[in-house]
Amino acid sequence: MNGSRRIRISLLAATATALLCAGTATSVAAPLPAPGAQDTGPAAAAGSASVERLIVGYKSRAAEARSNDAAAKDAEAKGEKAGESLDFDRRLGTGAALVDLGAELGKADTADVMAAFRADPDVAYVVQDTRMYATAVQPNDTEYSRQWDLFEATAGMNVPGAWDKATGEGVKVAVIDTGYVAHSDLAANVIAGYDFISDSFMANDGGGRDSNAADPGDWMNRGECGTDQFGQPVPARDTNNSWHGTHVAGTIAATTGNSKGIAGIAYNATVQPVRVLGKCGGTTADIIDAITWASGGSVQGVPANPNPADVINMSLGGGGACDSGTQSAINGAVSRGTTVVVAAGNSNANAANFNPASCSNVISVAASDREGNRAAYSNYGSVVDITAPGGETSVSSANGIWSTLNTGTRSVGSENYVAYQGTSMAAPHIAGLAALMNQASPSMTPAQIESSIKTNARTLPGSCSGGCGAGLANATAAVGAGSGEPVPPTGNVFTNSANVNIPDNSTVTSSIPVTSISGNAPTALKVAVDIKHTYRGDLRIELVAPNGGSTQLKATSSSDSADNVITTYTVDASAVAASGTWKLRVTDIYSGDTGYIDSWSLTF
Structure with missing residues (x-):
């Protein structure tokens, strides 16, 4: 990696930090609820508080990437250089090192420590271990009502028609x-999960990580989570238990046809609770490990997951654009075949400034109200992929999203049903839909599931300012229960799975011979690419047709420091004969980062 690019990266990182602080200043408490509702916890603004830990991703060739002892020695050395005492904490599921700063540091001291890591050519990225919070907005009214979000013609998600084809089995x-x-309306579909909260105070269950994912409650007293940058207590007032994860799970897979309660969207699917949010939210490090474990990856010190997820739902978020550590975990999950669905956030702001809403390889979900407008609280923007019902209880609890809950305010009470609103409620609608699609077409990749959901969405019946993705999700169309069976892409698939190394400052090609296809290639030739690389911004990717013509699929970028390129491109190749030898040409334009073409395919 040359020096000029490293300078640019440092400047970009400094800018991102400034933006995070600026965003924090406008969101001191949790995203503001609509009138008549109460928020569920402290804000992503708590990210502006002192930093306690860093997440350091080392390049694959570095000793620190493989040895905990080496990572510990490196942390100690970096601390001495910055005048601080640093300790290696543990290895995250992505292979990154979690580094304890030893004491809460201010922004200037933290910046010095991070600069020491960034200056090391063996470090791929370093990010702060920040807190994220549940993105629901909790109303006061607890009266049960109809699930308009599933079936109403105006702005429902058209779910019942999809059940003819799939139920999530x-x-x-x-x-x-x-x-x-x-x-009891959810228990039959819940399987054993895991508690990834490593901080015993935040866990609120008497311990740290363990195999018990039971939710003891996340109530908080005023000021229990510290203060914001203005010295105001976080939270600003006492809060009660949210039972947020249970509400989300009910939308996805509550038992249906049992003469009680609500209907889950994928009511024959199983739900695995993976606990990362407790008192004062949750940390990036715990969430990274949870993503890795839930999708079937390995996390040090944690037993392997016997039930790797086909779909992950994350109705949580914090301020700031997607960090490299979280992106790495998401990339790993998607590479293992897991579809990742995230909430866009509840700040009525651009989702590009929220994490993980702005991450790549996720389905980012905005919320709509009962009339099909973008909900007043919902985030928006170009990173939003789709909109789903999230409700607005400010009008009436009947306009919220009803799901499974509990009456306990400071301990576990009795089960009940409550209407919530939020992008937290919208996201599980899409997670449930993805589960239906996964059953109906098990060979679909996460990219194909996302594409089908977006392609088959309908225009929002109301209004949307700022960008609501492809529109309002339409379950019947996406699953294929309606006319046209619009899932998944069909045609002849040609694949090359032979690994091809990509050395520094070089160009490599991988070939696929295509035979028995008459005529020209389609206008929407699908090019699925899986490239493992420690700095994907180094890479230019081109598709070379049999006639020698080329199409650029991806350009280089000095600011894209994330790992891997795992995606599907669509190319208009209608002017080229289909049969012949097609090539994927990959050029690495910098030194210091290497990788390989894992596999790629063409779908005609």
Whole structure:
């Protein structure tokens, strides 16, 4: 990696930090609820508080990437250089090192420590271990009402028509959230999960990580989570238990046809509670490990997940654009075949400034109200992929999203049903839909599931300012229960799975011979690419047709420091004969980062 690019990266990182602080200043408490509702916890603004830990991703060739002892020695050395005492804490599921700063540092001291890591050519990225919070907005009214969000013609998601084709049978959905409180309308579909909260205070259950994902509650007293940058207590007032994860899980897979309660969208799917949110929210490090474990990856010190998820739902978020550590975990999950669904956020702001809403390889979900408008609280923007019902209880609890809950305010009470509103409620609608699609077409990749959901969306019946993605999700069309069976892409698939190394400052090609296809290639030739690389911004990717013509699929970028390129491109190749030898040409334009073409395919 040359020096000029490293300078640019440092400047970009400094800018991102400034933006995070600026965003914090406008969101001191949790995203403001609509009138008549109460918020569920402290804000993403708590990210402006002192930093306690860093997440350091080392390049694959570095000793620190493989050895905990080496990572510990490196942390100690970096601390001495910055005049601080640093300790290696543990290895995250992505392979990154979690580094304890030893004491809460101010922004200037933290910046010095991070600069020491960034200056090391063996470090791929370093990010702060920040807190994220549940993105629901909790109303006061607890009266049960109809699930307009599933079937109403105006702005429902048209779910009943999809049940003719799929109910989620055999599909596993991980809900990365607050855990699970027992509810008879959901219990039959809940399987064993894991508690990833490593801080015993935040866990609120008497310990740290363990195999018990039960939700003990996340109530908080005023000021229990510290203060914001203005010295105001966080939270600003006492809060009660949200039982957020159980509400989310009910939308996805509550038991249906049992003469009680609500209907889950994928009511024969299983739900695995993966606990990362407790008192004062949750940390990036715990969420990274949860994503990795839930999708079947390995996390040091944690038993392997016997039920890797087909779909992950994350109705959580914090301020700031997607960090490299979280992106790396998401990329790993998607590479293992897991569809990742995230909430866009509740700040009525551009979702590009929220994490994980702005991450790549996720389905980012905005919320709509009962009339089909973008909900007043919902985030928006170009990173939003789709909109789903999230409700607005400011009008009436009947206009919220009804799901499974508990009456307990400071301990576990009795089960009930409550209407919530939020992008937290919209996201599980899409997670449930993805589960239906996974059962109906098990060979679909996460990219194909996302594409089908977006392609088959309908225009929002109301208004949307700022960008609501492809529109309002239409379950019947996406699953294929309606006319046209619009899932998944069909045609002849040609694949090359032979690994091809990509050395520094070089160009490599991988070939696929295509035979027995008459005429020209289609106007929408699908090019699925899986490239493992420690700095994907180094790469230019081109598709070379049999006649020698080329199409650029991806340009280089000095600011894109994330790992890997795992995506599907669509190319208009209608002017080229289909049969012949097609090539994927990959050029690495910098030194210091390497990788390989894992596989790629063409779908005609």
